[in-house]
Amino acid sequence: xxxELSPRELRDHIRKRKWTQPTSGACxxxxxxxxxxxxxxQAFNFLLFCVRNPKPCxxxxxxxxxxxxxxxxxxxxxRTDLPRYRIYENGTLKTEVENVSAHAHSGMVSFxxxxxxxxxxxxxxxxxxxxxxxxxxxxxxxxxxxxxxxAGPLTSKLVVTMRPMTPEQAVRAxxxxxxxHLTHGAPVHIGDHRQIGIxxxxxxxxxxxxxxxxxxxxxxxxxxxxxxxAATSVPLPLVITHSPGHMFVSDLxxxxxxxx
Amino acid sequence: xxxELSPRELRDHIRKRKWTQPTSGACxxxxxxxxxxxxxxQAFNFLLFCVRNPKPCxxxxxxxxxxxxxxxxxxxxxRTDLPRYRIYENGTLKTEVENVSAHAHSGMVSFxxxxxxxxxxxxxxxxxxxxxxxxxxxxxxxxxxxxxxxAGPLTSKLVVTMRPMTPEQAVRAxxxxxxxHLTHGAPVHIGDHRQIGIxxxxxxxxxxxxxxxxxxxxxxxxxxxxxxxAATSVPLPLVITHSPGHMFVSDLxxxxxxxx
Numbered sequence: 001x002x003x004e005l006s007p008r009e010l011r012d013h014i015r016k017r018k019w020t021q022p023t024s025g026a027c028x029x030x031x032x033x034x035x036x037x038x039x040x041x042q043a044f045n046f047l048l049f050c051v052r053n054p055k056p057c058x059x060x061x062x063x064x065x066x067x068x069x070x071x072x073x074x075x076x077x078x079r080t081d082l083p084r085y086r087i088y089e090n091g092t093l094k095t096e097v098e099n100v101s102a103h104a105h106s107g108m109v110s111f112x113x114x115x116x117x118x119x120x121x122x123x124x125x126x127x128x129x130x131x132x133x134x135x136x137x138x139x140x141x142x143x144x145x146x147x148x149x150x151a152g153p154l155t156s157k158l159v160v161t162m163r164p165m166t167p168e169q170a171v172r173a174x175x176x177x178x179x180x181h182l183t184h185g186a187p188v189h190i191g192d193h194r195q196i197g198i199x200x201x202x203x204x205x206x207x208x209x210x211x212x213x214x215x216x217x218x219x220x221x222x223x224x225x226x227x228x229x230a231a232t233s234v235p236l237p238l239v240i241t242h243s244p245g246h247m248f249v250s251d252l253x254x255x256x257x258x259x260x
Numbered sequence: 261x262x263x264e265l266s267p268r269e270l271r272d273h274i275r276k277r278k279w280t281q282p283t284s285g286a287c288x289x290x291x292x293x294x295x296x297x298x299x300x301x302q303a304f305n306f307l308l309f310c311v312r313n314p315k316p317c318x319x320x321x322x323x324x325x326x327x328x329x330x331x332x333x334x335x336x337x338x339r340t341d342l343p344r345y346r347i348y349e350n351g352t353l354k355t356e357v358e359n360v361s362a363h364a365h366s367g368m369v370s371f372x373x374x375x376x377x378x379x380x381x382x383x384x385x386x387x388x389x390x391x392x393x394x395x396x397x398x399x400x401x402x403x404x405x406x407x408x409x410x411a412g413p414l415t416s417k418l419v420v421t422m423r424p425m426t427p428e429q430a431v432r433a434x435x436x437x438x439x440x441h442l443t444h445g446a447p448v449h450i451g452d453h454r455q456i457g458i459x460x461x462x463x464x465x466x467x468x469x470x471x472x473x474x475x476x477x478x479x480x481x482x483x484x485x486x487x488x489x490a491a492t493s494v495p496l497p498l499v500i501t502h503s504p505g506h507m508f509v510s511d512l513x514x515x516x517x518x519x520x
Contacts, residue, residue: 044304051311051319052331059311064412071312071409149331152324181441181519259441259519 003028007073007249011081020083020098022245029121029254031072031183032247033060033112034224035082036231037100037240040065043109045152049230050111052149056158056226058114058182060250060257066106072250078112079104084243090235100240108240113224114183115247116161118254119176126176128169131210138207138245139163141223145197148226156229160188160220162201164212170219177221179258189220196220206244263288267333267509271341280343280358282505289381289514291332291443292507293320293372294484295342296491297360297500300325303369305412309490310371312409316418316486318374318442320510320517326366332510338372339364344503350495360500368500373484374443375507376421378514379436386436388429391470398467398505399423401483405457408486416489420448420480422461424472430479437481439518449480456480466504 005013007030013019023032038046043065050057061070068078079101087094087103097103104110116139120130132139139161146158165173170190178186189196201218202209206225212218231239242248265273267290273279283292298306303325310317321330328338339361347354347363357363364370376399380390392399399421406418425433430450438446449456461478462469466485472478491499502508 040304044300044307047304047307047311048322048324051307051322062308062311064308178520185519259445260438 002026007251008075010249011076014083015080017098023083023247023249024117024245027249031060031250031252031254031257032115032117033250034115034227035078035242035248036111036113036227037104037108038231039236039238040107040109042154042234042236045154046111046231048151049154050113050227052151053226055185055188055222056148056224058184059111060114060182061112063110065109068104068110070112070250072112072252074251078110078248082242082246082248084246086241086243088232088239089237091232096243103238103240112248113227114257115224116184116221118183118257119180121254122176122180123173126172128173128176129165131164132208135210137210140204140208140210141206141225142198143205148230153234154230155233156226158188159223159226159229160196161223162218162220164210164216164218166216170217173219179260181259182257184222187219188222191217193218262286267511268335270509271333271336274343275340277358283343283507283509284377284505287509291320291510291512291514291517292375292377293510294375294487295338295502295508296371296373296487297364297368298491299496299498300367300369302414302494302496305414306371306491308411309414310373310487312411313486315444315448315482316408316484318444319371320374320442321372323370325369328364328370330372330510332372332512334511338370338508342502342506342508344506346501346503348492348499349497351492356503363498363500372508373487374517375484376444376481378443378517379440381514382436382440383433386432388433388436389425391424392468395470397470400464400468400470401466401485402458403465408490413494414490415493416486419483419486419489421483422478422480424470424476424478426476430477433479439520441519442517444482447479448482451477453478
């Protein structure tokens with residue numbers, strides 16, 4: 001069972017190409033992370049962007065230029081241990097690959113950012129619904145009208161995920177996710193999507209639409225995709241990210257990141 | 261009364277040299293911050309040091325090179341609005357001045373870090389003792405034996421503050437300060453000082469010793485002085501910090517920084 005694999009076992013499978021699919025549901029209880037690699041020339045500004053926008057861009061680990069073994073997963077290699085990567089050149093998606101050893105040069109700085117998988121486990125444990133899991137879809141993601149705080153030339157609108165639930169469940173979801181401040185934390189909005197500049201809930205910019213049942217309201221959390229928009233908001237020669245859903249699985253446990 | 265001044269009024273007094281003393285007790289309820297300015301060549305590594313050591317170095321604001329008006333205090337100028345500054349050259353303290361307009365050049369990056377004054381107000385409100393305030397002393401600060409995570413060439417031992425209290429009060433203090441995760445948060449240690457490499461509680465490296473009464477135990481919090489040791493751990497041509505106790509007073513309220 002993928003859920004019972006240790007992170008080290010999963011990374012080994014990935015490195016040997018025995019595992020090439022998304023990591024959702026794998027290594028249950030361990031922290032999965034968004035990856036952004038970029039040239040050191042803009043690394044200060046990108047780090048600044050993350051510090052200024054901690055809810056969408058919660059920093060789990062940042063590596064010195066040319067280093068690819070993160071402190072949160074000794075023995076791992078960020079160039080080979082994710083199932084799928086995206087390569088951006090001059091701000092434009094060029095290709096998807098299964099290994100970036102040939103791309104990730106000594107001037108690249110790697111950033112690992114928290115991901116909502118961490119609090120989804122806690123929500124499920126609290127009996128809260130996660131509709132996209134029930135419907136076997138990707139979570140709905142929307143580009144809002146809210147500008148993040150820029151950093152140097154880097155800018156992005158805030159991207160959010162949405163999970164529908166009853167108002168009573170939304171109160172409990174605030175409590176449960178507040179503990180996970182390094183994996184997006186409490187919601188950024190509840191209810192009317194127009195207040196945050198989302199036009200149509202049935203047409204997410206990323207992921208799939210999900211069913212909103214009578215009596216349910218949409219609940220919105222800051223989303224790590226924001227960091228990818230920021231990283232590609234200027235025409236850098238090279239930016240490398242994970243492919244959606246194909247995350248880096250660390251040795252940290254979700255509980256290691258809770259504040260309470 | 262200094263406690264009733266608005267941050268803008270206090271900063272104006274400081275800029276006009278009508279206020280030259282420490283800021284402890286001024287503008288009650290508003291966030292006071294540690295200042296570190298350093299050349300942009302090491303700014304990425306210093307930012308990385310703070311991200312890797314968030315308990316001693318909680319980032320409140322970081323400014324682009326040559327910018328001195330922080331987002332957390334519109335209209336302020338970091339070169340003139342602190343009562344006293346320290347100037348380090350090649351890692352060594354050279355002088356203390358009341359204005360750094362002549363020193364802070366366009367290649368300097370300014371960092372504002374959280375300070376324990378924020379949670380001290382909350383502790384007092386909860387009826388917890390703060391011995392150094394009772395005894396009108398500076399808080400006791402110690403250099404522990406614990407290494408922070410380095411970043412590039414920057415290193416430091418963890419520096420802590422200490423406040424004595426009963427075990428029952430210590431439990432309450434954990435609860436109260438946990439909310440203030442951007443101003444050092446929960447204690448890093450309780451009890452035996454030798455476990456964290458402190459030899460003699462009566463001889464703090466910075467600040468003053470305070471009375472520990474029978475039945476009390478020392479409670480230790482991460483301290484922002486750690487950031488000054490890291491910033492001066494390599495011989496940079498220029499590092500500017502606030503002088504101890506002479507903090508930057510922002511427009512943020514302490515409550516703005518709480519997680520719960």
